[in-house]
Amino acid sequence: MKRPNILYIMADDHAANAISCYGSRLASVFQTPNMDRLAEEGVRLSHFFSTNSICTPARATIMTGQYGHINGVRTIGDTWCPEAGPNLALLLQQAGYETAMIGKWHLQCEPVGFDDYKYMCNCHEQGTYQDPVFTEKGFGDVPYTGYVTDIITDMALTWLHRRRGSAKPFFMMFHHKAPHDFWEYAERHEHMFDGVDIPWPDSLFEDRSHRSEASRDYGSSVTPRSKIRSLYADFCKPNYVTGPLTGTEGMSFEEKGIAAYQKYLKDYLRTVAGIDDAIGAVMKELESQGILDDTIIIYTSDQGMYLGEHDYQDKRWSYEEGLMSPFLVRYPKEIEAGTVADALMDNTDIAPTLLDYAGVDAPEAMQGFSQRGMLAGKPDAPKKDAIYFRYWMHLAHKHHNPAHYGIRTDRWKLIFYYGLPLDAVGAVDEESPAGWELYDMQNDPFELKNLYDDPAYADTIRDLRNQLDALKTKLGDTDDKYPELVERRKQSGG
Ligand code: CA
Numbered sequence: 001m002k003r004p005n006i007l008y009i010m011a012d013d014h015a016a017n018a019i020s021c022y023g024s025r026l027a028s029v030f031q032t033p034n035m036d037r038l039a040e041e042g043v044r045l046s047h048f049f050s051t052n053s054i055c056t057p058a059r060a061t062i063m064t065g066q067y068g069h070i071n072g073v074r075t076i077g078d079t080w081c082p083e084a085g086p087n088l089a090l091l092l093q094q095a096g097y098e099t100a101m102i103g104k105w106h107l108q109c110e111p112v113g114f115d116d117y118k119y120m121c122n123c124h125e126q127g128t129y130q131d132p133v134f135t136e137k138g139f140g141d142v143p144y145t146g147y148v149t150d151i152i153t154d155m156a157l158t159w160l161h162r163r164r165g166s167a168k169p170f171f172m173m174f175h176h177k178a179p180h181d182f183w184e185y186a187e188r189h190e191h192m193f194d195g196v197d198i199p200w201p202d203s204l205f206e207d208r209s210h211r212s213e214a215s216r217d218y219g220s221s222v223t224p225r226s227k228i229r230s231l232y233a234d235f236c237k238p239n240y241v242t243g244p245l246t247g248t249e250g251m252s253f254e255e256k257g258i259a260a261y262q263k264y265l266k267d268y269l270r271t272v273a274g275i276d277d278a279i280g281a282v283m284k285e286l287e288s289q290g291i292l293d294d295t296i297i298i299y300t301s302d303q304g305m306y307l308g309e310h311d312y313q314d315k316r317w318s319y320e321e322g323l324m325s326p327f328l329v330r331y332p333k334e335i336e337a338g339t340v341a342d343a344l345m346d347n348t349d350i351a352p353t354l355l356d357y358a359g360v361d362a363p364e365a366m367q368g369f370s371q372r373g374m375l376a377g378k379p380d381a382p383k384k385d386a387i388y389f390r391y392w393m394h395l396a397h398k399h400h401n402p403a404h405y406g407i408r409t410d411r412w413k414l415i416f417y418y419g420l421p422l423d424a425v426g427a428v429d430e431e432s433p434a435g436w437e438l439y440d441m442q443n444d445p446f447e448l449k450n451l452y453d454d455p456a457y458a459d460t461i462r463d464l465r466n467q468l469d470a471l472k473t474k475l476g477d478t479d480d481k482y483p484e485l486v487e488r489r490k491q492s493g494g
Contacts, residue, residue, distance in 0.1 A: 003357075004169060010302060013305040014179055022326065047341075051068075061073075089114055099113060105119035117136070120177065219400055223257025343384065345371045407467060413439045
């Protein structure tokens with residue numbers, strides 16, 4: 001049997017809540033018909049997680065099937081060495097796939113294992129929405145004119161068109177810059193929200209008194225929340241909103257918060273609309289070549305994003321909206337149309353899964369496993385008991401998210417904020433309070449009630465902590481390397 005093509009489409013900071021088939025509060029005002037088509041004709045995952053909710057480390061994990069403490073990329077400032085361990089692209093290339101990387105790379109190295117590449121950016125840069133520069137194999141830096149999502153899409157279409165009729169299967173990474181911060185959108189989406197009010201989450205004005213001291217007053221906010229230690233607390237300069245917020249004179253605190261939220265969401269969603277157009281365009285090209293059903297199409301994001309939930313901007317926190325990413329797979333040859341899978345999967349599983357589709361054994365050094373059977377709905381497919389997650393970049397980038405790690409099972413989430421920079425590149429060299437939080441994901445899916453201090457959950461906490469430590473040992477991320485961390489856990493009763 002001919003091996004399938006693999007089209008891996010990834011956005012940067014795309015929250016599942018901003019895809020209409022995920023059915024969030026936003027689905028009534030914002031539709032993503034092409035993403036929805038992938039779900040209607042394939043599988044939609046409701047529990048797919050990034051193990052470190054930040055860009056570059058997530059990308060290194062996708063390429064290696066390994067956690068950052070193993071592949072060396074725990075922070076945005078770390079450099080991935082593609083020759084040092086497993087490399088998904090190289091393995092597929094060696095197996096006879098024609099490989100291409102098109103769009104945002106964001107790993108601090110040249111792409112290795114790709115027959116062709118046109119990428120932005122390494123060297124810690126994010127690239128620009130307008131008139132971006134791409135580094136192209138054989139040509140070096142090439143300037144383009146126009147809107148980034150459309151340029152990346154044209155590049156992908158051209159590459160697909162040129163290889164039309166090739167006997168080899170292909171693996172293309174088609175990576176968008178959108179909807180990464182300081183949103184700029186295509187002119188055609190300027191008026192899509194005229195006269196529309198975007199529904200806001202109940203937690204936009206959440207009282208965080210249930211939280212541990214470790215998280216309560218940290219993080220960058222959307223509203224001008226006075227208690228948040230955010231440099232962006234001035235609502236006139238919310239971090240990720242394009243242009244100033246006007247017409248807010250005389251508004252109450254709540255009204256100002258909602259006005260800031262409206263601008264934040266409208267700018268963000270307009271950039272997502274551009275990606276939805278891109279998906280439609282590449283599907284049309286595959287259809288015209290008669291290879292749509294021979295191609296596994298994946299749509300995902302490097303991690304999630306807060307769209308005002310808990311009054312947060314950005315990602316980094318391990319609450320659900322940041323830890324969870326969308327994950328849609330269309331492959332009608334083995335995935336039933338319109339299925340929803342609630343099994344746990346994380347980004348260490350991507351490389352082993354894609355290798356499985358290509359008939360390549362995953363290297364032992366990969367820490368995830370193939371979820372191909374789960375995606376196909378096979379009841380006996382191996383299942384993950386829990387996701388281990390960790391954020392290293394303590395208080396970095398003026399977003400003020402404390403460093404933490406934890407575990408997420410199908411029912412519970414246990415988070416330990418250790419509040420120390422340790423040796424992480426870019427971490428701020430100061431301590432924040434240590435603390436634990438427990439959430440019941442079944443009865444409190446929006447994480448509005450931290451249960452950690454409720455004695456009724458003592459047994460649950462003990463069991464989860466044992467499971468967390470067993471997972472840390474299995475994955476090679478134990479605390480003993482850091483005596484100050486061991487001490488903090490001891491002091492915090494853990
Ligand atoms: Ca990202």
